[in-house]
């Protein structure tokens with residue numbers, strides 16, 4: 001008897017094997033949210049996974065495999081320029097490409113500002129902070145929420161000065177040894193100081209006050225970061241210019257300088273964007289968003305008729321760049337400064353200009369104007385009145401001088417010429433070229 005051998009076909013599900021990568025691929029924390037991790041932080045976490053120092057990882061792996069990276073890994077890169085790895089220029093591009101190829105990760109551009117590179121200039125002012133900042137409360141909570149300490153991309157923005165979750169300022173020096181932290185630390189641990197190795201999860205000092213406008217700027221920055229993915233395709237120079245032209249037509253009947261004036265923007269800047277292919281800096285871009293009362297992403301993601309819903313433009317209360325650079329004041333510093341400036345404003349014998357007073361108090365005049373507008377107006381008025389007064393007094397003294405010179409020449413029996421009188425005046429830094437003096441001279445001659 002013939003035995004039939006049958007065998008069932010069976011199939012094995014193909015196991016999807018990721019291609020082997022040179023380095024461990026951590027999951028990008030907070031992808032697609034305002035808290036998305038920055039690329040520098042991502043690289044530090046790769047180093048942590050391999051238990052090597054981040055600087056060593058860059059020197060021994062990144063630099064060896066990529067001659068272009070090797071070229072600029074000198075000390076100033078680690079101390080200073082490495083901040084731009086999170087930005088939108090050459091370093092960001094190189095590190096995104098190379099980290100992706102070493103780890104097999106994708107879309108790492110979303111851990112940098114590269115999606116905005118067609119909108120903002122790569123060397124723009126007011127974009128990246130020149131030192132790392134962090135929120136101690138966030139650092140404290142991170143291990144519980146994300147199982148890791150990391151630095152969100154948004155902390156690299158110069159304009160982003162407070163944690164909106166904890167309503168506290170971001171800090172930039174170690175609370176224990178007071179040192180500024182490097183962007184790329186020697187130890188792969190972002191929750192500790194790179195020098196004294198104590199925790200950065202501690203806050204020292206008092207509360208700092210932020211204004212409503214500050215919070216608008218923070219919200220606008222969060223909106224940009226949260227929408228990086230979509231903005232990467234839509235936030236182009238061309239779309240920005242199109243939007244701008246529409247807005248100028250809608251709000252100012254096509255009058256550019258009227259539009260700029262209404263929102264507090266220099267009109268020459270706009271001329272550069274419209275005619276010279278220049279790009280707006282982030283502060284300028286946000287000035288327009290604030291003026292129209294829209295969030296940055298809405299400019300590109302929402303139909304125009306839904307963005308232009310307000311009748312009037314609003315003016316920024318103060319230049320955004322100045323705000324980013326102003327030192328933060330604690331409540332007690334502010335009270336102390338207020339007492340000083342109040343006394344100066346009330347002193348009728350103090351006629352100094354605001355700039356001099358600001359210099360003496362170690363603050364910029366824009367800082368004083370922001371916190372103490374009433375006192376600053378009083379100081380400026382006093383200075384202007386004093387200048388006018390001394391101007392009048394000086395002119396009167398000079399007129400008397402002309403009269404004396406003419407008298408003296410006449411006494412000596414000399415001919416009283418313009419030139420002679422003028423020569424005498426020049427010795428005292430005065431001249432008949434000043435109309436008031438010339439007039440006085442002519443009328444003296446008639447006497």
Ligand SMILES: [Zn+2]
Nearest residue numbers: 135138163166
């Ligand atoms: Zn926080």
Ligand SMILES: [Zn+2]
Nearest residue numbers: 174177193196
């Ligand atoms: Zn320290």
